[in-house]
Amino acid sequence: MAEEEEKGIKLTDEQLKSRRSRSVAIGWALAFLVGLIFLVTYVKLGPGVMNRPL
Amino acid sequence: MSLVERQDMMNEDSVVWTGGMGTASDYLALLKPRVMSLVIFTAFVGLMLAPGTLHPVLAGVAILCIAVGAGASGALNMWYDADIDEVMSRTKKRPIPAGKVTREEAFTFGMTLSIGSVLLLGLMVNWFAGAFLAFTIFFYVVIYTMWLKRSTPQNIVIGGAAGAFPPMVGWASVTGSVSLESFILFLIIFMWTPPHFWALALFKSSDYRAAGVPMLPVVAGETNTRHQILLYSVFLAPIGVAPYFLGFASPVYGVASALLGLAFVALAVDVWRKREGDVARTATVRLFKFSIFYLFMLFALLLGESLVAGVLA
Structure with a gap:
């Protein structure tokens, strides 16, 4: 080594x-x-971003 | 010079590499933070004056991208101009001539930030603003740094456009377009740049001469430079008042910008009259310092009025 x-x-x-x-x-x-992309996703798509049918 | 060429063979097994010396603060210095602060300020004014609304987070992203794009241009400028920077007293402590960062590292850093800032602005704000930022970086690095700077004494007249674009990019971030108002903001900085830089060049002309940069005092002489400074100042003063006449600034701005413009012309006349010795140098330095104050005040007044209008609305 x-x-x-x-x-x-x-x-x-x-x-x-x-x-x-x-x-x-x-x-x-x-x-x-990472924080910025999270924040902008939230701003652009709103709090319902995760709320959709599979 | 490639990495391989830079390696000094110590023995057949181990190699010493001369790169990798730059700390985070050296890389920060590559971004020309002082220039960047002016870009942030003017872009912010453009963004605030633009009609329409932009979410505060997206406005912050736009300013960040414009600032990083401007910084990236600075790094690419230092990559290309390392040979000149080494000769001039004003620039020889920059990271590349000081041996902290290699040219290759500065190039990689500048290109990464350029591409990153343009993509981020396009994806998060709008693609027109992203494309405009890309064009601004291209203009500063390729048109100004690589082409005009070393070939013509009119280098900063045309190259000055690169420094004048940020308020238009800020405006475009909100509206997705350009307009007469944003063009006036561009024109103020565009006409301001030559007298500002030629005043600097007058008291730093030996530096530029040593570096072989064809600045106006070096090529056309100091008398000619003084004529040109006066000429541009006379054109600048009314353009500075234009926001009032075009209706996007109040009479308070109109009066203040007229007085500031008159003071600018008066100092330019002083530079034109005093051509020898210490009095000439003092007049030039005074004009240079006042030019920074002038631009700051015009944009600060426009910003202040826009904030007051926002509160009253």
Whole structure:
């Protein structure tokens, strides 16, 4: 295992820190989009969106 | 330069990659937040002035999409102009010349946000506004940044249209169309852009010269630039009052915009008269700062009147 970890692109500490910052921002952006799409669906289709026969 | 070319082989098994250095705040800087704030403001005014109603949530979505679209244009502008940004003092701390974000990363980021904002605006608000936003991004990135900026001293006159479209996109978000009123909002920003940027170019002309950007003071000389600033200011002042004459602003706006327009022309005359030394620079900086105040005040007055009218109705 230890030998395998040496292969490929090795990120520096700074790159790892930056990646974490980006990952957190992407996470928040995705969560915001999910909330937004839910809200817009509700606004456009109204509360009866789920109330329909199968 | 591709990712593979950027890799420095440490040994046959491990590789160091020079990308991936940008933090979330570096990516935020790619969106040109200060320009974005002006876009949000003018788009919001266009949206509020438009006849008809839009659900507050959808209005928020429209403003968000326009803001993200503008930010995406900024990122694509920085992707294309990285070589110029590196030379100019005003721009050399931007994420790409500072080595925080690679050009490829900025391009990917800009394209993703461009496509995302257009699709979201089209799907959630209306497709006319979505298409208009796509055209605005295209105009700023391809027509202005890639074509005009480096080839003609009239770059910001035509390119200024990209910065003038947001209130029309805001308007289109409500009505699904354009109209004379929204075109007047466009025209105010369109005519405002040349004197605003040429004032900046006058006291930053060495920067533009070093970068090889054919801004008017570099190509046609400072005297010619001063003539042009005065000319555009004289055209701008009456256009600023046009919302009153066309009946979508009150006499209060009419008087205020006329006084602001007169002050703009007076400062442009001052720039035209003072051509040497510190007094010339002071006059130019004063006009540049006043131009921002002028545009802000016109749109703030229009917004204020629309809010008051909404409360009284």
